[in-house]
Amino acid sequence: MSFWQLIWDAIWWFLTAFIFIAYLMALFSIITDLFRDRKLGGAAKAVWFIFLIFLPFLTALIYLIVRGGGMGQRQAEQVAEARAATDQYIREVAAPSSATDEIAQAKQLLDSGAINAAEFQSLKQAALARTR
16 A cells, blocks of 8 residues: 555545534534424424434435524524523522621621721611612
8 A cells, every 4th residue: 555545534524424423513503402492383493303213414405505594593593592590590699688698697707807897887788778
């Protein structure tokens, strides 16, 4: 086997591996999008999935052409929902529910030595001002 034959074999192998990995990524994206789509009925999802099993390359290409535009929108909606849920959770957990809670937290900081009396009074005044 010549040197150039080995080089071309290596290039062919890398190209084949790249195409296979790209196909797998597209396939997983399509399957994820199928199950994420709330507007598509169960029977339609099953048909797409069966075609993905028996005619994988053709079905993936058709799916990307027909439904590819909505894939990005559905992904963006899912990210927005997750972000809103995370933000809501952080607000519930991190924010004190009342001025009394804020003053109690400031008192704990004063008792632990993290803040001095002047800072405690400032935090207390700010908490009381927000309730008015």
